[in-house]
Amino acid sequence: MKKYTKTHEWVEPDGTRATVGITDHAQGELRDIVFIELPKKGAGVSQGAACAVVESVKAAFDIYAPLSGKVIEINPKIEEDPSLVNQDPEGAGWFFKIEIADAAELDGLLDEVTYYKLLRGEAQ
């Protein structure tokens, strides 16, 4: 089941692995994404630390790792066509997959209901 961060990343665990991306809300705030810098395959990422950069027509933003682990796969399609993240942020526009280092870190993340509550709070 998908989990979310306060900084608008999502992570979907699948056994010992997990897929990471940014939320629909995040892509809407960023507007048209023009460039994405992904971590290298094999690189380590740690929870809460910057691991990727997204550049839109507005500015450049850091993306923070929702979980610690090792990057095992990146999504080459979004590097070629960053608009994929605007079109399908929580599907085809995923960023990278990791081997989870510490599954207990998942407990500190938000579930879908809490995340959307947080968004509504932000909108007020």
Next chain:
Amino acid sequence: MSEPLIFELSREGKRGYTFPECDVPESPLASLIGTRHLRREPAALPELAEIDVIRHFTRISRLNFCVDTHFYPLGSCTMKYNPKVNEKIAALVGFSQLHPLQPPQTVQGMLRLLFELEHLLCEITGMDAFTLQPAAGAHGELVGMMIARAYFARAGEPGRNIVLIPDSGHGTNPSSAALYGFEVQGLASDASGRVDVKQLGAALTPRVAALMLTNPNTLGLFEKDISSIAGLLHDNGSLFYCDGANLNALVGLAKPGDMGIDILHTNMHKTFSTPHGGGGPGAGPVGVKKKLAPFLPVPRVRRDDARGTYFFDGVGAGDSVGRVHAFYGNAGVLLKAYAYIRALGAEGLRQVALDAVLNANYLKELVSACFDIPYNSGPCMHEFVLSAARQKEHGVSALDIAKALIDRGFHPPTVYFPLIVKEALMIEPTETETKETLDTFARVLCEIAQAAEHSPGTLTNVTPHTTPVSRLDEVSAARKPVLTWCAESGREEKDSASGRQRR
């Protein structure tokens, strides 16, 4: 745009001038320069008559949107009017015809001026020593980071590798720190839009080299806790860097040096009225406290007190970070700043800050009914940040409003910065605008806000209407940049994306 490129105006064989036959013996170029440095084929220069060139550039110059033609409230850039007397002084042949390789004894006037400017900046900012070399604010930041790194290396603490930067700082701050190899750690602002002192205290570890603080920050707020911030940093053995690009709000009123700042950069092209833009040149002098002076770039201008002469000093000197600019920086720019400072004097500079702050607050008050103003718990300093969140509900973004202002004869404010304000419009009127200009601008801004509510279709994605080119496609420009003009296929070339160059 109707004006063609000068290359498109070119016709083979056209010339501005023809020269008479050479009446002295010619030497072959290859024997003078060497074949290695010679072109194999002639450069593809445009061929035109002089009148075509003059008309082309005059037509282009009339498309300019600049401080001399329009109000330019571009936040955090301090686009004040640049008094023409500065230009007049900088154009005096005694200055403009100097060559940087002239012997020092033949440029005593210029050296004296640079020496005095350094001391005037010390007096204005409360710092102990300055380098005038950096060519821009961001260059000054980089030099500041070089000085910090050199200082900690000398102090036997090379492990200090973290630079803390609040989210209300200038965007160049994290870039400069990262460029020089520091690890950047962000600090979220507190509810008032200032540094959260508790959070800062928690972030201070033995690895923190410095805090880079923009004061007043990009929300136009003075960092009230600056003394406690300085205390925390110094207790931790860290340096306090201040981005002084917003000095226009403080000049003559308060000295960053008195606030515990260790390194400060200033922008001659902001506070001291030298021209912006045109790709430069600018000048971003960096001031430091005494303990950091040995690390300043060389050469420095010094005075031989016994003889009353000036000389360059310190090339190859011990702890200096070295040269950061050819010769002694952009001397012509420094000259204009010197003229400005001397013309206004201490009282005049103080009035600059007072009027800049007054103008910003007056304007903020006039538009406060039409726009949301987050972080607005009291008076601002030299600039303030509106949010177009209310207009966005009708589909009109900060960008639409910025472009609509162009149609109405105003340069847009900075948009989408600082990032902590949604649909941000950062407005800095500066002290040089009249009440009439401010009144007109406020009225126009409120008219646009009303249009956003009642007829958003006239604004959303369609403005500006009156410019030579209408709304630019920023997304395609960024995703598929065409960086070279292709002669054979002209300006419609669209497929040369991803940096592929064609000749």
